[in-house]
Amino acid sequence: MEDTRRPVAPEQVLWSVPESERAGRPLxxxxxxHGMDERMGTELHDQLPSELVLAAIRGPIPVGSGYGWYPLNASLGLNQIDSSARAVLDWxxxxxxxxxxxxGFSQGSSIALQCMRVAPDQFDYGVVLSGFAVPTAVAGDxxxxxxxPPVFSGRGDxxxxxxxxLVTMTDSWLAKHTTLTRQVYAGLGHNVSAAEIADLAAFLRDQVSLAG
Structure with a gap:
């Protein structure tokens, strides 16, 4: 499988705090x-546990006015998904x-889960928002x-x-491979609600507490 990864450059990463405030804090x-950029979610920083440092990474592929992790057309190959995940892991x-x-949100969640699957010991927990897993086996599964590991999965019905x-497959896969906290929000479309943010914050507080 061809490795087409593009290293994550410093300008692709938006941090929630300056470098002087990151040491010793959970990341x-x-x-x-797809079609978004690294500004996604950073406005949530004040609603999440204050101990956390957020690092939002911009995808490698230009998509309209935003970016993506892999193309959503006939040119898509599993190597592109894997390469994007490995670039994030390298970083x-x-x-x-x-x-x-x-x-990860939406397409980003498939990369987040792919990272966890390729490197099972790298992450303490994961979060899937309006997302999905890639429906192929990975060596680290x-x-x-x-x-x-603990995973929070939230989506709208x-x-x-x-x-x-794909939702059904992802739910089944998560239940078999992770310690899953799953929430489905009535009437919510392909976005994130205040109730979901509150549930996510509670999940993250638990993870920060466990990390000590």
Whole structure:
């Protein structure tokens, strides 16, 4: 499988705090959806546990006025998904934090989960918002199922973008491979609600507390 990864450049990363305030604090990596950019989710910083440092990474592929992690057309190959995940992993591995979580929205969630599947011991927990897992086996799946890291999965029951069979498959996969906290929000489309943010904050507080 061809490795087409593009290293994450410093200008692709938007931090929630300056470098002088990051040492010794838990890290949460944010991966945006298709056609979005690294500004996604950073406005939530004040609603999440204050101990967390957020690092939002911009995807490598220009998509309209935003970016993506892989194309959504006939040119898509599994190697593109894997390469984007490995580029994120390369970046994460050189960071120095007492704990690391990874959060993805929509397409970004497939990359977040792919990162956890490729490197089962790298992340303390994961978050999937309006998202999905790539429906192919990954070599690290068995090790991830053995470890079963905590994962929060939230989505709306009125989401028109993620096909129901993919939602069903993802829910089943998460239940088998992670310690899953799953929430479905009535009437919510392909976005995030105040109730979901509150549930996410509670989940993150638990993870920060466990990290000590």
């Amino acid at each position: 949460l990596v944010l991966l945006h959806g 994460v591995r050189v960071q120095d934090h007492p704990s690391v979580g990874i959060l 068995a090790a991830l199922a053995e470890r079963r 009125a989401d028109p973008l993620i096909p129901l069979p």
